[in-house]
Amino acid sequence: MAGDGGLASFAKRVLIVALFAALAVAAWRLADLGLLLFGAVLIAIGLRRAACGIGKWTRIGPAGGLAVAVLVFLVALAAALSFFGTVAAGQFGELARQVPLGSKIALDWLRQQPYGPYILTQARGIAPADVTGMAGRAAAIIVQSTVTTAGYAILVFLVAIYLAAQPDLYRRLLLRLVPPGRRAVAARLYEQTGQLLLRWLLGQFIVMLTIGILSGLGLWALGIEAPVALGLVGGLLTFIPYFGAVMAAVPATLVALTQSPLDALWVIAMYAGVHFIEGNFITPLVQAEATALPPVLSLLSTVGFSILFGISAVLLATPLMLLVLVIVEILYVETILGAPPPRRAGSLPVPEVSGPC
Numbered sequence: 001m002a003g004d005g006g007l008a009s010f011a012k013r014v015l016i017v018a019l020f021a022a023l024a025v026a027a028w029r030l031a032d033l034g035l036l037l038f039g040a041v042l043i044a045i046g047l048r049r050a051a052c053g054i055g056k057w058t059r060i061g062p063a064g065g066l067a068v069a070v071l072v073f074l075v076a077l078a079a080a081l082s083f084f085g086t087v088a089a090g091q092f093g094e095l096a097r098q099v100p101l102g103s104k105i106a107l108d109w110l111r112q113q114p115y116g117p118y119i120l121t122q123a124r125g126i127a128p129a130d131v132t133g134m135a136g137r138a139a140a141i142i143v144q145s146t147v148t149t150a151g152y153a154i155l156v157f158l159v160a161i162y163l164a165a166q167p168d169l170y171r172r173l174l175l176r177l178v179p180p181g182r183r184a185v186a187a188r189l190y191e192q193t194g195q196l197l198l199r200w201l202l203g204q205f206i207v208m209l210t211i212g213i214l215s216g217l218g219l220w221a222l223g224i225e226a227p228v229a230l231g232l233v234g235g236l237l238t239f240i241p242y243f244g245a246v247m248a249a250v251p252a253t254l255v256a257l258t259q260s261p262l263d264a265l266w267v268i269a270m271y272a273g274v275h276f277i278e279g280n281f282i283t284p285l286v287q288a289e290a291t292a293l294p295p296v297l298s299l300l301s302t303v304g305f306s307i308l309f310g311i312s313a314v315l316l317a318t319p320l321m322l323l324v325l326v327i328v329e330i331l332y333v334e335t336i337l338g339a340p341p342p343r344r345a346g347s348l349p350v351p352e353v354s355g356p357c
Contacts, residue, residue, distance in 0.1 A: 031309045038316055038323075040156045044163035045198045051164060066164055189330045196326055197319055203286040204239065204318075210282055211238040211274060215248065218270040224256050224263065234271075238278070240314050241298045245275040297321055 027034070047069055048062075055065030163170060171190055178186040212235020219227035230252045237244035249271040256263040301321035305313040313320070333339045 032312065035309060035312060035316060036152060036156055037159070038320065040159035040163060042197060042201060042316075042319060043157065043160035044167070045194055046201050047160060047164035048167055049198055063165065066161070070161060185330065185335055189327065192330065193323060193326050196322055200319060200322055206286050207278065207283055208235045208238045211235050211278055214274045214277070215252075215271070218274060219252060219267070222256070222263065222266050222270060224252065224259070224267060226255060230255070234274075241302050241318055243302060243314070245271070245278075293318065293322060293325070297325070 047066060050069040051062050051066035053065070054060070054068050055062045058065070058068070060068070171187075174190065175183050175186055212231050215234035216227050216231020219230050224230070230248075233251065234248040237248040240247065249268065252267050252271065253264050256267040298318055298321065302314055302317040305317045305320055329341075334341060
């Protein structure tokens with residue numbers, strides 16, 4: 001009988017290990033869904049904050065405030081598309097014509113250099129004669145990606161609305177999964193993560209808006225075509241730490257190259273100046289007080305999460321790293337090691353807990 005009991009215990013342990021292994025595999029296969037959910041959580045945090053502010057100011061409560069916030073967002077989006085959509089669409093069409101031309105000019109110049117033919121020979125598929133075909137394939141990929149992204153964006157926004165409408169419900173459901181003795185720590189982790197991500201979200205919006213305006217004005221002042229579209233691209237790509245600045249400068253430089261090489265040099269200098277200002281003044285002033293995330297962790301998170309979860313994780317690398325740091329701070333440093341919460345400047349700030357509104 002003792003042997004039967006030992007066998008049953010062993011079988012139970014094997015079953016538990018198999019269950020955890022299956023959950024790990026499922027989580028890995030559903031990583032893209034997890035990223036979408038995390039994106040929805042970020043948007044829900046912003047919507048909830050806006051709903052609380054509107055509800056408090058108008059005295060209609062958080063639910064009414066959320067309805068107003070969503071309505072204002074949709075109206076603002078429709079107005080932006082109405083006023084700027086035609087201009088931006090025309091300028092993006094101009095970009096589609098100018099960027100391949102700029103690429104051909106750059107490749108022709110490279111072919112005339114001493115080592116240019118060798119480089120072009122080694123780089124398969126980017127010979128000057130293939131530029132048009134590459135542009136066509138790239139355009140098809142962009143259209144397909146745009147449709148897919150639009151569908152995901154609608155799904156994420158709808159999920160975010162549901163999360164923002166009933167945050168306490170989902171908070172209670174999550175806390176029920178935690179042992180009763182650890183629920184106080186889990187509740188603190190939940191609240192402080194939300195506060196930190198909210199502060200990062202607001203700071204990132206300010207940085208993106210500033211970079212978009214500065215880039216667009218700089219391109220307009222230099223007389224570069226499609227400044228609105230390029231400024232919009234520059235502002236949106238600022239969401240990607242470090243690499244977004246380079247990605248934003250590439251199409252603008254190619255467009256400027258179709259006008260003259262000197263214009264391309266001026267565009268490169270302008271983007272370098274804008275992102276020097278962003279990196280040394282705007283981001284430190286806006287984000288340092290919000291998150292104090294060390295720059296090396298921001299850079300490593302961009303590379304690391306893209307390797308783990310694919311290129312789509314680049315968009316959420318910084319908030320994911322903030323989530324990891326808060327989890328380590330509260331669950332390990334404070335709970336296990338017993339260290340007090342950080343209070344000095346330069347450390348990861350864990351905001352004081354305040355209610356959802």
